[in-house]
Amino acid sequence: MRAYERTRGDRVDPGGERSRGLRIYRIDARSSGIPGSGPGERRVPNPLELILARFDTPTTRALRDDFTGAGAAVGASSFSVACHVVSLPDAVLVVDSTYRTTAGEVFPHVLEQIAKDEERSIDERPIQVLYTHAHFDHAGGHAAVEALGDAVEILAHPATAALAPLVSRRESFLRTRALFLRDCGIRAELDELADGIRADFLALAEKAGVDLNRAPWGSVEDGPLRIDHPIEPGAGKVSLADGRVEVLQFEGHIPGHLCVRVDRRHFVTGDMWLPATTSLVTPGTTAREAGIAAERCGVQRYLESSQRLLGLDVDEDIAYPSHEIVYRNPKRMAVRDLEILAERIPLVEAVLEQHASQPMRVLDLAWGGRERLPIWKVEGSVLRLVVAHDEATAWIQDLVEAGDLREVEPERYVATGGRAFFSLIEAALEQARAGFGHLEFRSRGRI
Numbered sequence: 001m002r003a004y005e006r007t008r009g010d011r012v013d014p015g016g017e018r019s020r021g022l023r024i025y026r027i028d029a030r031s032s033g034i035p036g037s038g039p040g041e042r043r044v045p046n047p048l049e050l051i052l053a054r055f056d057t058p059t060t061r062a063l064r065d066d067f068t069g070a071g072a073a074v075g076a077s078s079f080s081v082a083c084h085v086v087s088l089p090d091a092v093l094v095v096d097s098t099y100r101t102t103a104g105e106v107f108p109h110v111l112e113q114i115a116k117d118e119e120r121s122i123d124e125r126p127i128q129v130l131y132t133h134a135h136f137d138h139a140g141g142h143a144a145v146e147a148l149g150d151a152v153e154i155l156a157h158p159a160t161a162a163l164a165p166l167v168s169r170r171e172s173f174l175r176t177r178a179l180f181l182r183d184c185g186i187r188a189e190l191d192e193l194a195d196g197i198r199a200d201f202l203a204l205a206e207k208a209g210v211d212l213n214r215a216p217w218g219s220v221e222d223g224p225l226r227i228d229h230p231i232e233p234g235a236g237k238v239s240l241a242d243g244r245v246e247v248l249q250f251e252g253h254i255p256g257h258l259c260v261r262v263d264r265r266h267f268v269t270g271d272m273w274l275p276a277t278t279s280l281v282t283p284g285t286t287a288r289e290a291g292i293a294a295e296r297c298g299v300q301r302y303l304e305s306s307q308r309l310l311g312l313d314v315d316e317d318i319a320y321p322s323h324e325i326v327y328r329n330p331k332r333m334a335v336r337d338l339e340i341l342a343e344r345i346p347l348v349e350a351v352l353e354q355h356a357s358q359p360m361r362v363l364d365l366a367w368g369g370r371e372r373l374p375i376w377k378v379e380g381s382v383l384r385l386v387v388a389h390d391e392a393t394a395w396i397q398d399l400v401e402a403g404d405l406r407e408v409e410p411e412r413y414v415a416t417g418g419r420a421f422f423s424l425i426e427a428a429l430e431q432a433r434a435g436f437g438h439l440e441f442r443s444r445g446r447i
Helices: 047-054 058-066 103-117 142-146 158-167 175-183 190-208 284-289 299-310 331-353 362-366 382-402 420-441
Strands: 005-008 023-030 080-088 091-095 127-130 152-156 237-240 245-249 258-262 266-270 318-321 405-409 412-415
Touching: 023 103, 047 058, 047 190, 047 382, 080 103, 080 258, 080 266, 080 318, 091 103, 103 142, 142 152, 152 158, 158 175, 158 284, 175 190, 175 284, 175 362, 175 382, 284 382, 299 331, 299 382, 299 420, 331 362, 331 420, 362 382, 382 405, 382 412, 382 420
Parallel strands: 091 127, 127 152, 266 318
Antiparallel strands: 005 023, 023 080, 080 091, 237 245, 245 258, 258 266, 405 412
16 A cells, blocks of 8 residues: 545635635555466466366367466556545545455555544545445455444445445456357356366465465455445536536446536546556446446447547546546546557457457457457457457447457357447547547646
8 A cells, every 4th residue: 555645626726716725635455366477476376277277178278378377467547546535625536446465454544544634534525435346456345444434425327236245355256258268168067167177276375375365356255245325326427515626428338327426526447448448348248247238338338438438528627536546637548548459449340350250259359350459558468368358349349339240150150341349449430539639739747
């Protein structure tokens, strides 16, 4: 846990009446329990590698040769996550809880220190905790929040409670990877498969000296996610703190993702519009597991969210993403993300051309087709390939919906030769460039 940093609203807008008394604290937390999370750290066993070793299919052999034991497991920016404390004269709003293994340092210790630094007591103002979304690095610390009892009120989108067991718990891992395993030719029952690798996994963890209690993923013992005040802004907004705080909903990364805007000058973006990379997109297959319509997921939803952001008056806002650095004007990253989506089009098209008649798996797109085109950052890591598989699943969902792919048998697709979905991306980028292309020439440095 890194010491918090403070941004004073009255420093940003010295004469602004609305910013008076506002302080925003950014608290960075880093988990050491992610496989391959850093040099010199003990390596958590990778359950996918254990599964691949148990099955002998053409695909598992290729994955063992090319994607296990090499490359960084995930991007370095994924190891650190920030939560934000919005301190107002009459209220405190905490956005996200960080990991289950680090939340205990935020709640209540960091909040107590902030109150002390402001010459107040922690129980002097009502405290609300808002989860931007369900992922384990954002809502995973909910047990530490809930331990404060009635001292806090917890806010989240209803979809966050439904999705949290799937995306925050280690026992749900295989359920969200069922399509990937089928693409690998693995047809085993998931419960039997989990039982089969559990002993091996625990033995390897013990041999490596890894304390699984320090792993960032939760378990069923953590209980359900408590939500006291469901928030569902849709295409509008929900006001808090006498209107000084606005909560907005942006789909794409995951259903029910919330962003927080304070005094119309400070924009806490969660996992939308990150400075160094595009946000990951949740596939509809995961949403359906939680009883949520697959149509609430996908690249097109992210496209629509970026277009909606470009229509808001946020050009002077400071953006506070959950990963990487604080920066000015979230529209710059929305334009950049549209650029990246458009850059992927010819690479995706090249893979589709290989499957005008021969059916394609999601995995064929995930690893870039026969030519292994660099559509996503795979780099020899099976975990990176699984992340790419999620992205490819989202793309295929939208390509089928647009009529550019046709499902010819369960989970097998052929290209129709259409470009309807690609045209949507290209049109959105053209419009964004016309209105906001100049923003990319402004400084991206930390403020």
